[in-house]
Amino acid sequence: MMILKLLSAFIFPTLLGYLLVELIASKEDTFKPFEKLAISYGAGIGLLTFIMFLIGAFKIPINLSSILIVCAVLFAYPFVMVARKIRVPRFSAISIDLKDIKWYEWALFSLISLRVIYSYFIAMIKPVEDVDAFASWSLKAKVFFVEQGLSLGKTHGYFLGIGHIYYPINIPLFETWIFNVLGTWNDLLIKAIFPTFLLALIVIFYYSMKRISSRAFSLFSTYLLTTLPFLIYHSATTYMDFPLTFYFFSSFIYLIIYMRSGNRSCLIISSLLAGICAWTKNEGVMLALITLLAAFVYFGYFDKNDNRIKASLSVIYAAILLFFPASWSIFKIIYGVPSPKDQVLYFSKMFEYADRIPVIIIFYFQKALFYGHWNLAWFVFILVLIFSLIKGKFSLENTFIVGAILLCMGGYGIEYYLSKSYDFLIYGMTLNRNFLTFMPLVIYYICSAIPAVIRNVPERSLNVGSDRR
């Protein structure tokens, strides 16, 4: 019975997300069925928790009935409007002749599957045990569940669920949702959230590679993603870094797919996922802004639409993306939620902290290439980058990806340089976790640039793809 409840706790937000994806991409088969489900999982969670957040912000009790009523009210009209257009995912359409699959493709698929099974096993065999998880994230979820609200009274000292109160509450609220569906507090079953994010990330990564390469190479690329030990480890923990990784990668990659294909559904999905990225962790705001910057640069310099369309696309993109962090910021102002002291940037101390710069560079170098256990990803990334530069084979999409990776490194670097987060760098607490958030992009860059480097063929570049609309 518990398993059925757990399944329905996952199916409901995925259905919400599916409805939304169908609304956005109603005209064309932009996404494959599994890809659509993977997007729906991430988008659905963001949507559901945001609804829960709004309910809580208005001090309405957060329980199963209130959530379902609000969801019904919000989604009934758009659902009825497009009900006829909504298509059930046709998995039968995926007609793969098993005999066509080569033995090495089976091998790669098995290796990827093993990692997913491992992640589920490690996550689900034990309850929440990681420090920040029980000190903050899952404690918040428990408080929200027991109090049936966001705990906005300041009298008992557990305001906003205690712990890191200045962080957004996407995943804690999803844990609260699961407790509500289960009808009880269970800190073991909620851990299924995180391996499912891994599964969704793998699916999106595979299909994003599949758009530019063969099935075998896409499988190999996806396998490379699963060879990152820290990524697999985090997919079985209860920290926010892995969901953040999922949201950032998926938002950025759909922006890249828009650049390649001109498909506006991908653009909307990208902005939605970037917004939820900012709704997952404070660091997500920086990552979302990097995505926004990339979108603006693309609209400004490379998009071939006319200026009016470009302007409206920019506004829509920014509006969807900023909606989530803006709502959270307004909420924080209204309820007097303090800002994190560790993340305040002291620009006035720019020169005083100059001696931090070489330390940050050394830490980056050490963690990326030697002691972060990113396998050989960074080494190969640098090699491929050098070969691409020497050979002059650099597609616009890959320029954006490399730019985003460098901006992420720079953004985190500035935080270490000008804020108290420097201590977290010195004690080795956050650097690897921050790297984690953009590692799928690093692997994606390696795999998308390698064919051009080793085969001496041009990279799949902007507007070359046949799926441009």
Next chain:
Amino acid sequence: MRFPALFISTLIFAIAISFSSYCEEVAVREWSPYSGIEGLITKDNALIMRSTSQMPLLITKDNIFINASRFKVLEIRMKSNKSYMAGRLFFRRIGDPGFNYLNSFEFQTGLNNTYRKYLVDLGRNPNWFGTVTQIMLSPINGEGSVDIESIKFLEPSIWLTARIFWQEFFTFERPLPRTINFIYGPRINGISINTYIYSLILFISLAMIAFYWNKLGGPGKLLTILPSKIIMICFIFWLLLDARTAIDQFRSAVIDRQTFGGKSLEEKQALSTNGVYYDFYHYLKFCGEKIPSGSRYSLIVPPNSTYFLEKSRYYLYPTYENTMEAEYVLVYDPQKTIKSDEIPGKGYNKYADLGNNRYILKRAAGL
């Protein structure tokens, strides 16, 4: 004819010398239980025992006299019914007042129920010098059975060094609370395996450049040929490293199954609240049953125990941790390390007692 024969025999002798080493064995009769060990017996020249604590300890007499500058490798042949445990060997030199963590070495055990040899490079500890008079061994870090067949101190040799490097490469990086922040990856001689791989890739690349340069008569097509080959080599090492990672992931799965498999949620929660005070979860359960929901408490635990404060908030909620307005004071001090002035006396009465310095105080009415 004589010179080559002499040369070859000298070479073989030199290799044999470099690969061989003299050993000093600590005989089984030298060992006796120190703490956390039950049923120690000697059978077929092996020590057989059962651990009953987190750090079971065996100790030798204080007159074993091992020359630390000569013997730099420790070899333990043992088996346990628990997989992938951490063992520790403490040593005490002439003049040392006692044992301490600085004078110790950690080693890791492999899969259960199989005799294996574990090598420890003693020379890496800067305190390994002089004459060692006594050693203390914790073969595993938990409850379980242990059979130790031999404990030897060996002179270093090339063969032993190679074996230590090989063992180091496969050393299990156990998931710990800090693993959430970083995984170091395999190291050899304290240096990341990536350093060795980069050196190898560089060496192979240079060799290929030289080869193709010579073959093609110049640098002309090097840029067409080499990138693909270099990247292929990188991928081969990448896959090998992944195979190594997979071993650690398998070990993690085995440990988690061993620890949590078949247990109830409550038992799992207790096991995940581990540490030195491993019964803290049971104390929290006791408090949860005694203190009314919604009341406020403060927690008094040994110094540097914020971990327990956060655990108490997590498990005791909807009871609130609030030091300033506490109606209840939870005292957890099984090790008796809390000073008496840290525990409120006046105005508080003992409310419930779990024994062994684990109790609850309640603020008297009217205060």
